[in-house]
Amino acid sequence: MAADTVKPVPRRHKNGDYFKKTIAYLFLVCGAIVMAVPFLWMLSTSLKEPGVVFEMPPEWIPETIIWDNYKLVVTESNLLGGFLNTLAVTLPPTIVGLFASAIAAYAFARMQFPGKNAFFMALLATMMIPGVVLMVPSFILYKYLGWIDSWKPLIIPGMFGAAGTVFFLRQFFKTIPSELEDAAKIDGLSPFGIFVRIMLPLSKPALATQAIFGFLGGYNDYMGPLIYLNSPEKYTLQLVLATFQDNYNAEWTLIMAGSVLALIPTIVLFFFAQKYFVEGITMTGMKG
Numbered sequence: 001m002a003a004d005t006v007k008p009v010p011r012r013h014k015n016g017d018y019f020k021k022t023i024a025y026l027f028l029v030c031g032a033i034v035m036a037v038p039f040l041w042m043l044s045t046s047l048k049e050p051g052v053v054f055e056m057p058p059e060w061i062p063e064t065i066i067w068d069n070y071k072l073v074v075t076e077s078n079l080l081g082g083f084l085n086t087l088a089v090t091l092p093p094t095i096v097g098l099f100a101s102a103i104a105a106y107a108f109a110r111m112q113f114p115g116k117n118a119f120f121m122a123l124l125a126t127m128m129i130p131g132v133v134l135m136v137p138s139f140i141l142y143k144y145l146g147w148i149d150s151w152k153p154l155i156i157p158g159m160f161g162a163a164g165t166v167f168f169l170r171q172f173f174k175t176i177p178s179e180l181e182d183a184a185k186i187d188g189l190s191p192f193g194i195f196v197r198i199m200l201p202l203s204k205p206a207l208a209t210q211a212i213f214g215f216l217g218g219y220n221d222y223m224g225p226l227i228y229l230n231s232p233e234k235y236t237l238q239l240v241l242a243t244f245q246d247n248y249n250a251e252w253t254l255i256m257a258g259s260v261l262a263l264i265p266t267i268v269l270f271f272f273a274q275k276y277f278v279e280g281i282t283m284t285g286m287k288g
Helices: 011-046 068-076 079-110 116-128 131-145 163-173 178-186 191-202 204-219 223-228 237-242 252-283
Strands: none
Touching: 011 252, 068 079, 068 252, 079 116, 079 163, 079 191, 079 204, 079 237, 079 252, 116 163, 131 223, 163 204, 178 191, 191 204, 204 252, 223 237, 237 252
């Protein structure tokens, strides 16, 4: 009887769904190709001889693959030193700043205190201030503190968290059932204990997402190191790459080889963390 009551789906609806999916997949494939072309050109150029870089039509697969471009970049430049400097500048703000942002987000999401909404709106308002506006005042402040030509301006401010990260994590914390928190309070856990033992373990996708954003932001930062660093031995990876054009006299094969090597850590990071990244994006609610 149950089988007799099931109404078949009209063929017109099925054809319409197939058409929509086909259009969506074609759109995504075209977008993927557009995004991949610059990387493929960079990879192809890094393996070419200098004289064939700008040949038309472009030769995507070089007839003669020059692996020595990578060897020359690694041995003749300070690429490894720049990478280590970048890690030293990026990891402390990413780790400590993420923890600080998570504490603030937990307070805004779960705790009650006077002026909570006003403080939260003031925090969000700081996101509307263009970073360019803060460059000169920040430079004057750090110069007064004696932080110029050091990593301190690149590390210490980020260790206090970021407004965007606080907002993102707050939205995620609000999706966690309050019954878990009530049960923890009955068991005698303090607010900090609830945060460490319940909120953080349940928020791994959101934390991983923000860790990726924070790491990539510091890893790809060019303007900050350019403003505050003067000594070449303190240069981050982006500044080292920027010096390639002067050092190698616009030899694009070597410049692209260095760029490919600099891109490898970010690709590896996203490859291993993409599960948490996608899950963190999709699970973050938009509750008020």
